[in-house]
Every structure is written in C-alpha cells, then in structure tokens.
Amino acid sequence: MNISLSINTKTYERDVEPRLLLSDFLRHELGLTGTHVGCEQGVCGACTVLFDGEPVRSCLMFAVQANGHELTTVEGLAESQADLHPIQQAFWEAHGLQCGFCTPGFLMTLVPFVAAHPNPTEAEIREAISGNLCRCTGYQHIVQAVQIAAQKVHGGA
Numbered sequence: 001m002n003i004s005l006s007i008n009t010k011t012y013e014r015d016v017e018p019r020l021l022l023s024d025f026l027r028h029e030l031g032l033t034g035t036h037v038g039c040e041q042g043v044c045g046a047c048t049v050l051f052d053g054e055p056v057r058s059c060l061m062f063a064v065q066a067n068g069h070e071l072t073t074v075e076g077l078a079e080s081q082a083d084l085h086p087i088q089q090a091f092w093e094a095h096g097l098q099c100g101f102c103t104p105g106f107l108m109t110l111v112p113f114v115a116a117h118p119n120p121t122e123a124e125i126r127e128a129i130s131g132n133l134c135r136c137t138g139y140q141h142i143v144q145a146v147q148i149a150a151q152k153v154h155g156g157a
Contacts, residue, residue, distance in 0.1 A: 003067040007032070008076030016063045023047045026073060027061035034104045045132030048105040049073050055109045074104035077111070081118075086152035087114060088144075096145030098131035098136035106132050110146060118154040120146060 004013045007030065014029060026032040035058055038046035042057040050072040066111045077085035084092065087107050097103045106129060113128040125146045134142065
C-alpha cells in the first residue's frame with residue numbers, strides 16, 4: 001500500500017506492506033532509530049511517538065494507519081544538538097536518565113503533558129508516566145525533570 005505522512009515536519013511517501021508496524025517503519029524504513037522497541041506489546045512505552053500531537057505506542061499501530069497523519073519522533077524534538085527541547089534539557093539537568101533506552105518514550109509521553117500542566121504535582125507526574133517503564137532510575141529524577149521542564153516551558157526559572 002502507498003502511504004504519505006509527515007514525520008518531524010518532513011513528508012514521506014512509501015509503499016509498505018499492510019502488516020508493517022509503525023515502529024518498524026520508523027526504524028527500518030526511515031532510519032529514525034530514536035523510537036525504541038522494548039516489549040512489542042505496548043506495555044513499556046519505549047516506542048511512544050506523537051500521532052497528531054497525542055502520544056501513541058508505535059508498536060501497536062500499522063504504518064498504513066499513519067497515512068495522512070502527522071507524527072513526531074524524539075528526533076523531531078530538538079532544534080539541534082546544541083539547542084535541546086526544554087524536556088530534553090530538564091532530563092539532562094535532573095539526571096532523569098541512566099541507560100537511556102526508555103528515555104525517548106518518556107520524552108514523547110511528556111511533551112503534551114508538560115504543555116498542558118504548567119505546575120504539575122508529583123502525583124500528576126507519576127500518573128502521566130505510569131505507562132512508561134524504566135529499569136534504572138527509580139523514577140524520582142524523572143519526576144524532578146518533569147517539574148523542571150514545566151518551569152522551562154511555562155516561563156519559570
């Protein structure tokens with residue numbers, strides 16, 4: 001099937017098999033390897049991307065379902081390596097990552113959350129990240145990173 005979609009503001013047109021997963025399309029067809037594949041069951045959240053601005057698990061969708069839609073992957077967050085997205089910068093400042101495998105999924109989950117929550121509570125943050133699994137951090141630094149990101153995005157310190 002022929003699909004056309006926007007990923008990180010760039011339009012792609014490709015012929016794909018109807019059964020090709022969106023995560024595999026991003027990684028293997030387009031080389032966007034920031035989208036990680038962990039459990040392949042939608043449980044871990046590592047493959048999260050923004051689909052028309054909303055976080056989705058790319059391992060649970062077929063590439064053909066993205067036809068005509070706009071996606072953002074972790075590669076689309078930063079303007080450049082020197083100019084990180086506020087959420088990426090906050091994760092770096094708060095040491096919100098260790099091995100980094102889960103980080104792209106957390107970042108993509110948190111983009112719309114932080115935009116909608118100028119001063120999130122710890123409970124709200126923990127609820128927002130409850131669908132993303134991390135085996136390294138213990139989550140406390142991730143929670144702190146989200147608080148810092150909210151301040152950055154909404155004009156705080």
